[in-house]
Amino acid sequence: MQLRRARVVDIVDETFVRAEPLVVRARLEAPGVLDELWPGLERVVVQDRGAKGVRWRCTGQVEGRMEIWLEPSGGGTIVHHFVHGTGPRAPQRWAREHRRRWKQGLNEIKDRLEGRSR
Numbered sequence: 186m187q188l189r190r191a192r193v194v195d196i197v198d199e200t201f202v203r204a205e206p207l208v209v210r211a212r213l214e215a216p217g218v219l220d221e222l223w224p225g226l227e228r229v230v231v232q233d234r235g236a237k238g239v240r241w242r243c244t245g246q247v248e249g250r251m252e253i254w255l256e257p258s259g260g261g262t263i264v265h266h267f268v269h270g271t272g273p274r275a276p277q278r279w280a281r282e283h284r285r286r287w288k289q290g291l292n293e294i295k296d297r298l299e300g301r302s303r
Contacts, residue, residue: 194247194272196280199265200291204298206236206255206262212294213253222290223283226251238265246279247272264291 202209213219219228225246232240238254249270256263266287273279 192272192274192276194249194268194270194276194280196266196268196284198267198284198287199263200288200295201258201261201263202291202295202298203261206238206257208298209255209262209264209294210236210238210253212298218290218294222287223251224286243268243270266291 226243227245228241228243228251230239231242231250234240234254236255238252240252241250243249243251247268247270249268249272251269252265252267254265254267256265268280268283
């Protein structure tokens with residue numbers, strides 16, 4: 186019998202947004218935003234932490250857990266994003282694409298909230 190090596194996905198990301206946590210959360214919760222940022226992941230809320238964020242159990246391309254933690258800081262919010270679980274055959278490539286899509290989408294939200302245009 187051959188043992189399969191776990192294909193671990195472990196993503197940690199932080200971005201500062203000059204807006205209050207509930208304002209950031211409202212933008213992230215706009216219809217379709219998280220589905221666009223996280224395609225291939227189905228989420229079930231495990232813990233809704235209000236202004237502090239949300240924790241999910243995720244299935245699909247990654248089986249595990251995800252979190253957005255919104256930390257008030259210096260006139261804005263540090264948006265922490267975590268994904269941990271097992272995933273596709275090429276977890277590093279998947280993580281790189283996930284991180285790129287997340288950063289791009291979050292930076293667009295950040296720019297709008299901070300009054301900048303792209």
